[in-house]
Amino acid sequence: MRTAPRRTALALAGALLLAGCSGTGPGASDAALTVSTTTGIIADLVRQVGGERVDVTSIVPHHGDPHSYEPSPGDTAKVARADIVFSNGLLLEESGIMKMIHNNAAKSAPKIEIAAKLEQFGGTVMKLEEDLGLDVLWLGWAVEGQVAGEGAHVRTTAVKLTGPGDLHVYLTDTLGNPTSYIDSSDGLDAKDSFTLPPEAHTHVNWVFTKPGTYELTVRGQVEALDGTTTDAGQGTVTFTVGGAAHNKAAAGRKMLDGGHADLTLNAQQKSVYVRTDEKATGERVRMPGTAVALNVPDRAKQKVPKEPQYRFLGPAGQDIWVLPQAVIGKHVHGDMDPHAWGDVSNAEAYARRIQAELTTADPAGKAVYERNTKAYLSELADLHKDVAATLATVPRANRKLITTHDAFGYLAKAYGMEVAGFVVPVPNQEPSAAEVEKLRSTIREKKVPAVFLEPNLAARADILRRVAQDEGVGLCTIYGDSFDDKVHDYVGMMRHNADELARCLGGRESRS
Numbered sequence: 001m002r003t004a005p006r007r008t009a010l011a012l013a014g015a016l017l018l019a020g021c022s023g024t025g026p027g028a029s030d031a032a033l034t035v036s037t038t039t040g041i042i043a044d045l046v047r048q049v050g051g052e053r054v055d056v057t058s059i060v061p062h063h064g065d066p067h068s069y070e071p072s073p074g075d076t077a078k079v080a081r082a083d084i085v086f087s088n089g090l091l092l093e094e095s096g097i098m099k100m101i102h103n104n105a106a107k108s109a110p111k112i113e114i115a116a117k118l119e120q121f122g123g124t125v126m127k128l129e130e131d132l133g134l135d136v137l138w139l140g141w142a143v144e145g146q147v148a149g150e151g152a153h154v155r156t157t158a159v160k161l162t163g164p165g166d167l168h169v170y171l172t173d174t175l176g177n178p179t180s181y182i183d184s185s186d187g188l189d190a191k192d193s194f195t196l197p198p199e200a201h202t203h204v205n206w207v208f209t210k211p212g213t214y215e216l217t218v219r220g221q222v223e224a225l226d227g228t229t230t231d232a233g234q235g236t237v238t239f240t241v242g243g244a245a246h247n248k249a250a251a252g253r254k255m256l257d258g259g260h261a262d263l264t265l266n267a268q269q270k271s272v273y274v275r276t277d278e279k280a281t282g283e284r285v286r287m288p289g290t291a292v293a294l295n296v297p298d299r300a301k302q303k304v305p306k307e308p309q310y311r312f313l314g315p316a317g318q319d320i321w322v323l324p325q326a327v328i329g330k331h332v333h334g335d336m337d338p339h340a341w342g343d344v345s346n347a348e349a350y351a352r353r354i355q356a357e358l359t360t361a362d363p364a365g366k367a368v369y370e371r372n373t374k375a376y377l378s379e380l381a382d383l384h385k386d387v388a389a390t391l392a393t394v395p396r397a398n399r400k401l402i403t404t405h406d407a408f409g410y411l412a413k414a415y416g417m418e419v420a421g422f423v424v425p426v427p428n429q430e431p432s433a434a435e436v437e438k439l440r441s442t443i444r445e446k447k448v449p450a451v452f453l454e455p456n457l458a459a460r461a462d463i464l465r466r467v468a469q470d471e472g473v474g475l476c477t478i479y480g481d482s483f484d485d486k487v488h489d490y491v492g493m494m495r496h497n498a499d500e501l502a503r504c505l506g507g508r509e510s511r512s
Helices: 009-018 040-053 075-083 095-104 114-121 242-250 308-313 344-359 363-392 409-413 432-448 455-460 462-471 488-504
Strands: 031-036 054-058 085-088 111-113 138-144 153-162 167-172 176-184 195-197 201-203 205-208 211-222 228-240 254-256 260-265 272-275 284-287 292-296 301-303 319-322 400-402 418-422 450-453 475-476
Touching: 031 040, 031 075, 031 205, 040 054, 040 085, 040 344, 040 488, 085 095, 085 344, 111 114, 114 344, 138 153, 138 195, 153 167, 153 228, 167 308, 176 195, 176 308, 201 400, 211 260, 211 344, 228 260, 260 292, 292 319, 344 363, 344 409, 344 432, 400 432, 409 418, 418 432, 432 462, 450 455, 450 462, 462 475, 475 488
Parallel strands: 031 054, 031 085, 085 111, 138 260, 228 272, 228 292, 254 292, 400 418, 400 450, 450 475
Antiparallel strands: 138 201, 153 195, 153 211, 167 176, 167 205, 205 319, 211 228, 260 272, 272 284, 301 319
């Protein structure tokens, strides 16, 4: 029997979160355009460019996480009334948000993914690098290949499993609540599946209940918005779980037992393979499932958590073998890092794109949008200089970031910082002594004066707090994807981040 919920009730989400959405409701003013955005950061940029000619609301509220937020009925109503919808794109937003937009926005309403064309407006995008250095394989799910139809998704279904025990594939949200996607304990059926947008990747927990050799067969389908489906092929992969005695199943195959890999469905080629990135060359390698064995060694053995929501895995304390989700919450992304606004020069490109799209939708407002954008670009240019000057006061040896989320690559590259690491607990499970020691060692070796947590992820940062206290380093606040009650606009966010980084890393705060 499945005890982990497969879906979150939208009605409940609406009741809890609707009041938290920023801004007034669509249609509450005489604005020329009603605009819906996916995040508070984008909403603020639209307000700066649009001024009084736009009435803007954000789908993801303050304190929310665009990687995992599930839209409410109230959000659907806002999108349905919008004249134009802005999202970040580059798979920043949870796929349910984008699906809701495509399903409910008016056909006449442009749906603009700003960062998807950022370079055309003077911005830059960076490749997303993933290497957590786990002591076991970090295995995700991915889909590749072009699919037909705007808003189409790819469903991957587990159709067959052979092996000595059961397989559970589940995801833990930022509050530690599990959602089960595959559970072989009651047989496999159509519910043992999940969807991803094209060219996307996500992180999940893989749990095996007994040692031995497992063969997993998955099948893909492309699901269009009109409900039609097309076949996307199927394939089988092998897992070896437990000690070396089971590794004979890997004879003649490439054994993967560390680094990052994805079990990948190519919807265009109708094939299944394992995708890895070679560290030495950076080259992406794709290997047929028949040529690879995914190893889950004895060092991956853990106990079923005592919390009742984990009973679907078995009795508390029972041995299980786990390839961990590692990152906090639901995190679907593509090859490019979507957090481009961390570099203020990119925020200028966001503003230019927003100006162009608002002008197309409302030509009568062209002069207003030009005037507002010119003023805002001047403010952003000053901000860019101030952030750079403030962070330049940080001693070079101290310009290292350890955070709760891998969202600061652009900030680091633009302002001479280094991302030294980010906390990757297995949600709702105590980190191993080795994992805690690794974080401590990083802090010691890098001589990091402080570590940084994001307010919307603070509930999952216990390990960071504990290690910071034990190592005698500062614990400071940094904003990545979301505002809160203290910081609620982009300029304020970037000034806070620069000042906090300087203060905590031994530099000098900006006085501007």
